[in-house]
Amino acid sequence: MSPEDKLKELGIELPAPAKPLGIYVPALRTGDLVYLSGMLPLKDGALVCTGKLGEQVDIAQGASAARIAAINAIAALKAEIGNLEKVKRCVRLSGYVASAPDFTDQPKVVNGASELIGAVFGEKGRHTRIAVGVASLPLGSPVELDFIFEISD
Amino acid sequence: MSPEDKLKELGIELPAPAKPLGIYVPALRTGDLVYLSGMLPLKDGALVCTGKLGEQVDIAQGASAARIAAINAIAALKAEIGNLEKVKRCVRLSGYVASAPDFTDQPKVVNGASELIGAVFGEKGRHTRIAVGVASLPLGSPVELDFIFEISD
Amino acid sequence: MSPEDKLKELGIELPAPAKPLGIYVPALRTGDLVYLSGMLPLKDGALVCTGKLGEQVDIAQGASAARIAAINAIAALKAEIGNLEKVKRCVRLSGYVASAPDFTDQPKVVNGASELIGAVFGEKGRHTRIAVGVASLPLGSPVELDFIFEISD
Numbered sequence: 001m002s003p004e005d006k007l008k009e010l011g012i013e014l015p016a017p018a019k020p021l022g023i024y025v026p027a028l029r030t031g032d033l034v035y036l037s038g039m040l041p042l043k044d045g046a047l048v049c050t051g052k053l054g055e056q057v058d059i060a061q062g063a064s065a066a067r068i069a070a071i072n073a074i075a076a077l078k079a080e081i082g083n084l085e086k087v088k089r090c091v092r093l094s095g096y097v098a099s100a101p102d103f104t105d106q107p108k109v110v111n112g113a114s115e116l117i118g119a120v121f122g123e124k125g126r127h128t129r130i131a132v133g134v135a136s137l138p139l140g141s142p143v144e145l146d147f148i149f150e151i152s153d
Numbered sequence: 154m155s156p157e158d159k160l161k162e163l164g165i166e167l168p169a170p171a172k173p174l175g176i177y178v179p180a181l182r183t184g185d186l187v188y189l190s191g192m193l194p195l196k197d198g199a200l201v202c203t204g205k206l207g208e209q210v211d212i213a214q215g216a217s218a219a220r221i222a223a224i225n226a227i228a229a230l231k232a233e234i235g236n237l238e239k240v241k242r243c244v245r246l247s248g249y250v251a252s253a254p255d256f257t258d259q260p261k262v263v264n265g266a267s268e269l270i271g272a273v274f275g276e277k278g279r280h281t282r283i284a285v286g287v288a289s290l291p292l293g294s295p296v297e298l299d300f301i302f303e304i305s306d
Numbered sequence: 307m308s309p310e311d312k313l314k315e316l317g318i319e320l321p322a323p324a325k326p327l328g329i330y331v332p333a334l335r336t337g338d339l340v341y342l343s344g345m346l347p348l349k350d351g352a353l354v355c356t357g358k359l360g361e362q363v364d365i366a367q368g369a370s371a372a373r374i375a376a377i378n379a380i381a382a383l384k385a386e387i388g389n390l391e392k393v394k395r396c397v398r399l400s401g402y403v404a405s406a407p408d409f410t411d412q413p414k415v416v417n418g419a420s421e422l423i424g425a426v427f428g429e430k431g432r433h434t435r436i437a438v439g440v441a442s443l444p445l446g447s448p449v450e451l452d453f454i455f456e457i458s459d
Contacts, residue, residue, distance in 0.1 A: 038283035130344035
């Protein structure tokens with residue numbers, strides 16, 4: 001099943017790629033790698049929630065936000081490469097989680113994104129990952145994700 | 154116009170590459186990619202300002218510091234590749250902004266670097282980017298930047 | 307001397323690779339690059355220390371934790387590529403240091419990892435690096451490291 005079919009089965013419609021918050025592009029290809037810019041949990045132009053893990057945002061909300069940021073990443077990827085069947089591998093997911101000083105469950109939050117990538121890309125979605133707790137994020141977002149995909153034409 | 158000419162037009166003289174703060178090299182090439190180490194807003198061996206965004210450092214100062222860190226990055230890149238006309242693309246800029254807990258304008262700070270890269274490299278300077286707010290940075294720096302460039306010989 | 311012999315000389319026995327804390331793989335190869343997931347200072351399944359630099363953890367403990375995380379990284383790398391003599395270069399080390407708001411000696415902490423990589427891989431261990439202070443890390447770890455290695459078969 002293609003990633004596009006899998007998205008349909010999951011009931012996910014890819015949004016229009018989010019407008020960058022600064023002077024940069026959402027995605028670019030170098031060799032066989034596509035780098036994506038930092039992705040936020042935006043829906044219809046607004047964050048689905050704001051605040052930090054361990055404060056205003058709980059783990060379930062954070063994981064759900066990470067899932068939405070991952071959907072935005074897939075939208076940016078598709079806008080860049082045209083066809084998600086070109087994805088050979090999700091190489092790297094970096095998850096930045098806005099965290100209260102004592103919050104240490106970043107992996108559970110970023111799993112919201114990793115699960116979606118696995119559901120959409122199957123074996124090709126198995127990626128390396130970092131998850132770190134940061135002081136704060138653009139717009140007050142609880143999570144920001146950064147991806148590298150390997151592509152084959 | 155070459156990046157070197159563009160720097161001259163902007164009145165920017167590249168400094169000697171900053172001495173690493175630890176056991177690492179400022180830049181290295183793997184395949185067609187050049188990775189740079191974390192760049193700080195050092196000038197003549199000292200930070201142009203210290204502190205965090207949302208505390209001692211305002212957005213304009215932070216953006217100016219990011220611009221200086223980007224100039225240091227270009228200096229490290231030139232020391233590695235010899236000639237900036239070899240740059241095919243700025244692939245990635247990661248901007249780490251030392252942030253007070255409630256500061257959420259990291260993109261405006263990192264824009265100080267993105268604007269300079271665009272001014273010097275034109276279309277080839279269009280990059281992907283992340284901007285995150287971190288707890289603190291080496292020497293009390295307000296920003297640290299990390300770049301990947303694609304090179305063609 | 308091979309990296310394996312060097313490890314023996316240093317009295318280092320590589321542990322079994324740590325189990326990922328989420329839905330991801332410890333390492334993967336794309337082209338000539340091997341990406342590793344975030345590595346923690348785990349020993350026999352537990353962190354060697356917890357807390358932040360500038361609070362519960364001092365620089366010497368932090369550097370020692372970074373060294374252990376780097377040993378775990380080498381174990382994950384060896385599990386992926388089989389033979390450490392395939393390493394052509396350590397391309398990148400990203401060091402995330404859980405930091406009290408006023409701690410600014412991240413480079414000294416990450417040096418614990420850089421020294422080990424240099425000791426094991428010699429000239430091939432000379433890498434680019436970032437070191438940033440983050441708000442908190444998984445399980446309360448004081449450091450998390452992320453590596454990219456270049457491989458030749």
